[in-house]
Amino acid sequence: MPQRRAAKKDLRQSAKRRERNLLLREQIKTALKKFKKAIDSKDASKSKEALNLVYKIFDRAASKNLIHPNKAARKKGQFAKIFKKLGV
Numbered sequence: 154m155p156q157r158r159a160a161k162k163d164l165r166q167s168a169k170r171r172e173r174n175l176l177l178r179e180q181i182k183t184a185l186k187k188f189k190k191a192i193d194s195k196d197a198s199k200s201k202e203a204l205n206l207v208y209k210i211f212d213r214a215a216s217k218n219l220i221h222p223n224k225a226a227r228k229k230g231q232f233a234k235i236f237k238k239l240g241v
Contacts, residue, residue, distance in 0.1 A: 177210075177219050184210045192235060204236050 155161045188203040208229055215225035 173217075174219055177214055177217065180210050181214060188232060192239060195239065197239065200236055200239055204232060207232050 155164050184203070184207045188200070188207050191199040191203040194200075211220070211225040211229055214220045215222040
């Protein structure tokens with residue numbers, strides 16, 4: 154356990170950040186599952202909605218430094234390519 158006041162504060166801050174990061178990672182996973190499910194159903198409107206949600210969450214994760222901005226851009230491109238294959 155930390156002894157100094159600053160170390161105790163660092164511990165509290167890192168715990169908060171960890172919770173926030175885990176929540177955002179979970180949102181990424183659920184958005185990807187939703188997108189894949191929409192693609193499998195071949196529904197254009199649901200797929201477009203899910204793709205927009207994926208974009209939004211990846212942009213948020215990149216802005217919060219949870220993932221690298223280049224990784225977010227690469228993933229967004231990959232999912233756009235999958236959406237385009239749907240032929241809508």
